[in-house]
Amino acid sequence: MTPIQYCYEKVKTSKSNFIWAFYFISQDRRDALISLYAFCREIDDIVDETLELEVATAKINWWKAEINRLFHETPQHPVTKSLLKFIHIYELNEAYFIEMLDGMEMDLKxxxxxxxxxxxxxxxxxxxxxxxxxxxxxxxxxxxxxxxxxxxxxxxxxxxxxxxxxxxxxxxxxxxxxxxxxxxxxxxxxxxxxxxxxxxxxxxxxxxxxxxxxxxxxxxxxxxxxxxxxxxxxxxxxxxxxxxxxxxxxxxxxxxxxxxxxxxxxxxxxxxxxxxxxxxxxxxx
CATH class of the missing domain: 1.10.600.10 (Farnesyl Diphosphate Synthase)
Structure with missing residues (x-):
């Protein structure tokens, strides 16, 4: 499974309303949005599915390190590998991804x-x-x-x-x-x-x-x-x-x-x- 295929599966299984809006854009922009929302689903799942605070915090910290790797072009996760192409094309700022993770930390705290x-x-x-x-x-x-x-x-x-x-x-x-x-x-x-x-x-x-x-x-x-x-x-x-x-x-x-x-x-x-x-x-x- 390629990174973008992983992202499509992640978003598809979430049954999100956001999927309805994806049919009105070009394939490249759709792939970029799917990658972004797959990232959202990954970090949402930490809060929704991880019962132990220490484990959830460790996962959030891993994703913060992964975002740093993404913006140094060495991502490890399928979602960030998929995002790599798009952060340059659409000028997506690293700070925004960290803000999202800070939001997840608020849910933990x-x-x-x-x-x-x-x-x-x-x-x-x-x-x-x-x-x-x-x-x-x-x-x-x-x-x-x-x-x-x-x-x-x-x-x-x-x-x-x-x-x-x-x-x-x-x-x-x-x-x-x-x-x-x-x-x-x-x-x-x-x-x-x-x-x-x-x-x-x-x-x-x-x-x-x-x-x-x-x-x-x-x-x-x-x-x-x-x-x-x-x-x-x-x-x-x-x-x-x-x-x-x-x-x-x-x-x-x-x-x-x-x-x-x-x-x-x-x-x-x-x-x-x-x-x-x-x-x-x-x-x-």
Whole structure:
């Protein structure tokens, strides 16, 4: 199995929504994005599957050393071997890969966040940075597009947090800021025991409103000249934004006990609508 074949298998088995956006780009850019997301899956799996803190920390440190080897052109892992070609073509910075690993370390060190400032740093590291690297791979002319990527990445991660409140609670993780739990009169114990309430509903609507602001800001920051190459990212944004609206439409506190999914046909409709809308807008005027 070649390094790029390994990456495709890694992403395929993850059943990620990101796969839906890969059909609208050239083979070379697709291979680069697949390699990037395979890297994301590798380091995510450390947190998700490694129970011993010391072992997980050692794995993160190994990947930090591997990123150093990658940028010295001596990678050992199939994912980094696949990335080697693309870090030069698309000018992918080493610091961004280290930021992602720092985000994984935050998951090892913290299972609570005191306020949104702390949470936003986590969201930037695990998702905003991925958005920025994706923008570089897809291509852009205007530096403002990097700000779009930053905000869209955070919006996607906030949506994941909202969707996965119950799943995270089962792992003794609460990503909703603790000061906001206090503000809305929701205790940690209520979340950990999956108790739905009006207070929790209000708290979740607050989280949804914040994510909506990040989506809105992201789309507003994307310059028109970069819409066409960034359509894959816009598609991903619309899939997750539609998921967020589904959660909002139902009782959002139910995410404690029920994980919301979009069926494939809904995703196809969202993809087609987003593709044709943005293609038309990019070509107009």
């Amino acid at each position: 913290f299972n609570r966040y005191e306020n949104f400032k702390q949470l936003q740093l986590y969201c930037y590291r695990v998702a905003g940075v991925v958005g920025i690297l994706s923008v570089k791979i897809l291509g852009f002319k205007n530096q403002a597009t990097l700000k779009y990527a930053h905000d869209l990445g955070i919006a996607l991660q906030l949506t994941n947090i909202i969707r996965d409140v119950g799943e995270d609670a089962r792992k003794n993780r609460i990503y909703i800021p603790l000061d906001e739990l206090k503000e809305f009169s929701v205790s940690e114990d209520e979340i950990l025991k999956f108790k739905e309430s009006n207070h929790l509903s209000n708290l979740m609507f607050h989280q949804i409103a914040r994510a909506e602001v990040f989506y809105k800001n992201a789309y507003q920051k994307l310059p028109k000249e970069d819409i066409n190459p960034q359509i894959p990212g816009l598609i991903m944004g619309k899939i997750y934004e539609t998921l967020l609206l589904e959660i909002k439409r139902d009782k959002p506190e139910q995410t404690l006990n029920h994980k919301v999914f979009l069926p494939p046909f809904r995703k196809v409709l969202v993809i087609l609508a987003c593709f044709f809308k943005n293609k038309f807008y990019a070509l107009s005027n």
